[in-house]
Amino acid sequence: MPDVFPPDTVRCDACPVLCYIKRGHAGACDRYANIEGQLVRVDPHILLDRAKSQGTPLVPFLEREGDWDGKIMKGREMFVTAIGAGTTYPDYKPAPFIVSSEVEGVDMVTVVTEGIFSYCGVKLKIDTDRHLGPERNLVRAQGEPVGHVTTAEYGSQMLSLGGVHHLTGGSKSEGRVTCETLLDLCNGKEVQLTIDEGASVRVAAGKPPEVNGQREERMRVGCGSATIGMFAKQWFGKVDDVVVVDDHITGVLSEHQAGKLLGVRETGIAIHGRRSTPGRYFQVAEPGTGWGGTNISDPLTILKPFKAKFAWPHLRLLMVSTTGEQFAYYELDEDLRPVEKELPDALKESVGRIRENCEPALTTVLFMGGAGGSLRAGVTENPVKLTDSVKRKLTRVTCGGAPAYIWPGGGITFMVDVTRMPENAFGYVPTPALVAPVEFTLKKDDYAALGGHVDYVRPLSDVLREKERQRQFVSHAQNPWPLKPHEESSES
Amino acid sequence: MREPALIRMLPDGRRLHLHDGPIDLIIEASGGPSAISAAYKAAARRFTTILDELCRELPLLRSQAHKDSERPRGVVARRMFAAVEPYCEERFITPMAAVAGCVAQEILAAMTAAAPLERAYVNNGGDIALHLASSQSYRIGMVERPDHPSLFGSLEITAADPVRGIATSGWRGRSFSLGIADAVTVLADCAVAADAAATVIANAVDLPDHPGVARIPAREISPDSDLGDLRVTRGVEPLSQPEIDAALDNGLRVATLLRDKGLIHSAALCLQTCVRVLTAKPLLPAGHSRGGSLMSPESQIRSQLELAGRTNPHA
Numbered sequence: 001m002p003d004v005f006p007p008d009t010v011r012c013d014a015c016p017v018l019c020y021i022k023r024g025h026a027g028a029c030d031r032y033a034n035i036e037g038q039l040v041r042v043d044p045h046i047l048l049d050r051a052k053s054q055g056t057p058l059v060p061f062l063e064r065e066g067d068w069d070g071k072i073m074k075g076r077e078m079f080v081t082a083i084g085a086g087t088t089y090p091d092y093k094p095a096p097f098i099v100s101s102e103v104e105g106v107d108m109v110t111v112v113t114e115g116i117f118s119y120c121g122v123k124l125k126i127d128t129d130r131h132l133g134p135e136r137n138l139v140r141a142q143g144e145p146v147g148h149v150t151t152a153e154y155g156s157q158m159l160s161l162g163g164v165h166h167l168t169g170g171s172k173s174e175g176r177v178t179c180e181t182l183l184d185l186c187n188g189k190e191v192q193l194t195i196d197e198g199a200s201v202r203v204a205a206g207k208p209p210e211v212n213g214q215r216e217e218r219m220r221v222g223c224g225s226a227t228i229g230m231f232a233k234q235w236f237g238k239v240d241d242v243v244v245v246d247d248h249i250t251g252v253l254s255e256h257q258a259g260k261l262l263g264v265r266e267t268g269i270a271i272h273g274r275r276s277t278p279g280r281y282f283q284v285a286e287p288g289t290g291w292g293g294t295n296i297s298d299p300l301t302i303l304k305p306f307k308a309k310f311a312w313p314h315l316r317l318l319m320v321s322t323t324g325e326q327f328a329y330y331e332l333d334e335d336l337r338p339v340e341k342e343l344p345d346a347l348k349e350s351v352g353r354i355r356e357n358c359e360p361a362l363t364t365v366l367f368m369g370g371a372g373g374s375l376r377a378g379v380t381e382n383p384v385k386l387t388d389s390v391k392r393k394l395t396r397v398t399c400g401g402a403p404a405y406i407w408p409g410g411g412i413t414f415m416v417d418v419t420r421m422p423e424n425a426f427g428y429v430p431t432p433a434l435v436a437p438v439e440f441t442l443k444k445d446d447y448a449a450l451g452g453h454v455d456y457v458r459p460l461s462d463v464l465r466e467k468e469r470q471r472q473f474v475s476h477a478q479n480p481w482p483l484k485p486h487e488e489s490s491e492s
Numbered sequence: 493m494r495e496p497a498l499i500r501m502l503p504d505g506r507r508l509h510l511h512d513g514p515i516d517l518i519i520e521a522s523g524g525p526s527a528i529s530a531a532y533k534a535a536a537r538r539f540t541t542i543l544d545e546l547c548r549e550l551p552l553l554r555s556q557a558h559k560d561s562e563r564p565r566g567v568v569a570r571r572m573f574a575a576v577e578p579y580c581e582e583r584f585i586t587p588m589a590a591v592a593g594c595v596a597q598e599i600l601a602a603m604t605a606a607a608p609l610e611r612a613y614v615n616n617g618g619d620i621a622l623h624l625a626s627s628q629s630y631r632i633g634m635v636e637r638p639d640h641p642s643l644f645g646s647l648e649i650t651a652a653d654p655v656r657g658i659a660t661s662g663w664r665g666r667s668f669s670l671g672i673a674d675a676v677t678v679l680a681d682c683a684v685a686a687d688a689a690a691t692v693i694a695n696a697v698d699l700p701d702h703p704g705v706a707r708i709p710a711r712e713i714s715p716d717s718d719l720g721d722l723r724v725t726r727g728v729e730p731l732s733q734p735e736i737d738a739a740l741d742n743g744l745r746v747a748t749l750l751r752d753k754g755l756i757h758s759a760a761l762c763l764q765t766c767v768r769v770l771t772a773k774p775l776l777p778a779g780h781s782r783g784g785s786l787m788s789p790e791s792q793i794r795s796q797l798e799l800a801g802r803t804n805p806h807a
Binding site: 173 | 494495512513514516543544547550666712713714715716730765
């Protein structure tokens with residue numbers, strides 16, 4: 001018998017082994033665990049519970065012993081996900097769970113299976129204006145090539161990672177690292193990537209990216225010139241000139257086309273840097289973490305002296321960054337020198353609005369995979385009919401209950417936002433390939449018509465009874481309910 | 493609250509699922525319908541007390557086995573002790589190293605005593621006891637990563653083979669391992685022997701003091717583990733090919749020793765996708781019997797592990 005235990009050790013009395021379980025660990029059975037000092041049942045198969053209460057995304061709901069009488073479930077809407085369901089490979093058929101449920105008087109069938117995807121990858125959208133690396137350059141993890149830089153989109157850089165060539169076409173270690181990288185990204189974990197001749201980034205799904213050790217906070221509302229265009233009307237009459245400081249293109253209201261159209265009086269303002277077109281300046285400073293992605297902390301350093309030919313005493317000048325995070329208001333004194341003053345109330349709104357329009361910078365991870373023949377064979381004896389049924393929208397595809405976008409064209413190639421799936425929904429096999437949950441939901445009649453494994457259909461109540469291997473999650477608030485996709489999501 | 497043992501048929505209507513505490517058995521018997529039913533009833537009856545029997549002697553079963561240590565009393569516990577005894581002189585081992593295989597074997601024995609069966613298996617989390625009537629066989633798939641099963645090889649065991657027990661051990665499994673093998677699968681006369689041997693060989697697949705292997709005293713994870721303060725493997729960084737080879741060589745040496753002593757028939761050792769196979773002993777001249785069963789060259793070959801080669805499952 002052990003003599004001394006750390007605090008929070010619990011003794012499980014679910015069986016005569018009477019395990020002592022430390023906090024954060026499971027007992028010998030792997031079914032009971034000590035979570036926060038409490039003995040809790042933990043089981044692998046994940047069911048989605050349609051949240052009646054709103055706005056609680058993905059809170060794990062661990063079944064506690066005793067408060068399950070089977071009856072409670074009847075009033076709740078449950079969806080059996082494929083997470084932890086197991087896979088058909090290499091048995092090929094039929095899928096591990098084929099579950100029937102009645103939805104508004106219609107018998108529905110959900111075919112639940114985990115697919116093994118060696119043809120898969122992730123598309124990463126990294127919200128940043130920083131240059132991450134030249135297009136087409138390799139993206140590496142742990143020194144191994146795992147993908148490449150693809151297009152730059154507005155305010156974001158796209159990376160394409162994984163795919164069969166990295167997973168199985170390269171060296172063993174390339175395949176292993178690619179698989180690990182994809183798995184971590186899909187399961188929401190942080191991953192360090194380096195780009196050849198480019199930056200090093202730390203990314204995790206749904207979190208702000210870190211570029212060369214610096215965390216991105218907000219996406220800018222636009223470049224400096226675009227910001228002038230957007231806010232010129234709101235500034236007109238309240239201020240004589242505005243400089244929007246931006247590492248990419250710094251904008252100046254009085255020279256900019258938008259200012260000209262409004263009839264803004266010339267101020268003769270002169271800016272360091274290279275003038276592109278009127279009111280638009282490149283390279284006003286070096287890139288950095290100061291104003292608008294430049295290295296400056298005092299915006300006046302980019303201004304040349306005002307000239308008496310154009311400027312006038314008491315001229316009102318606003319300087320602001322493209323995110324609205326930095327701003328300063330000046331009035332010229334009798335010698336035409338800018339003197340910082342408090343931002344007038346009339347301008348506070350516009351500065352606030354710039355900030356408001358800068359969305360939080362995030363990393364988005366879309367898993368992309370194709371359901372091949374063997375996975376489809378787990379659904380129907382004639383796999384092509386499933387493809388056809390999906391294309392005709394008779395069959396709905398979800399991944400761990402999250403909606404999947406199906407690519408037009410041949411096969412069932414889908415994309416899914418991994419943050420909408422329950423935690424740790426992905427697994428892997430050493431092939432290497434990813435294991436992802438896939439559910440196909442369709443009317444029972446349609447299922448029979450496409451040659452489905454109708455003999456294996458089990459009622460939902462039957463699956464729910466096997467509570468010893470289930471875990472329930474509250475469905476993501478923004479996901480349409482997989483069984484009633486046309487209903488509004490609970491959040492809206 | 494003591495949960496009652498779970499006894500049920502799986503949804504396929506063919507297999508029996510028995511679960512009690514850490515014991516989880518999947519059972520399938522083939523034969524006449526009444527024989528199957530009698531066998532399943534016998535399995536269930538035997539199962540209801542087996543965990544309590546073991547737990548009554550748990551402190552003793554968790555103690556290091558010595559030649560002169562106190563012998564347990566229960567029939568299953570005694571067999572566990574006997575299975576680890578051949579190893580106890582040279583290394584730390586407790587009877588718990590053979591518990592899974594021993595339970596599987598005991599339930600299988602209850603089934604075959606109750607009814608004539610063509611074939612049957614009792615699978616206790618990968619430690620499997622087999623029954624094969626004449627001319628029957630089983631085809632068995634091998635998995636290296638229990639967390640994400642995919643087959644790395646398969647084998648066929650026929651009635652003519654001496655093999656009636658299969659066990660797999662590795663650091664990724666449910667039990668702790670002192671070694672770094674992802675999986676060591678062993679074929680032996682019976683499940684209890686296979687279980688003890690798989691534990692010993694998996695412990696031997698190792699690179700002592702390698703900085704890339706994370707080890708923690710077993711007690712820190714599980715306060716009442718039979719391994720106490722011994723450091724069990726919790727993580728293995730990617731190893732170089734020479735390191736993998738060295739670790740597998742260490743395991744293979746021990747496996748060969750066990751095979752030559754007649755404790756096992758063959759074994760497959762798996763580490764970071766590299767596989768080594770120890771085949772059964774060279775053939776005795778035809779006509780010689782061993783373990784009561786006559787061996788033909790074909791059955792000998794079949795009983796060896798045949799690797800299916802790495803498949804590339806495109807879902």
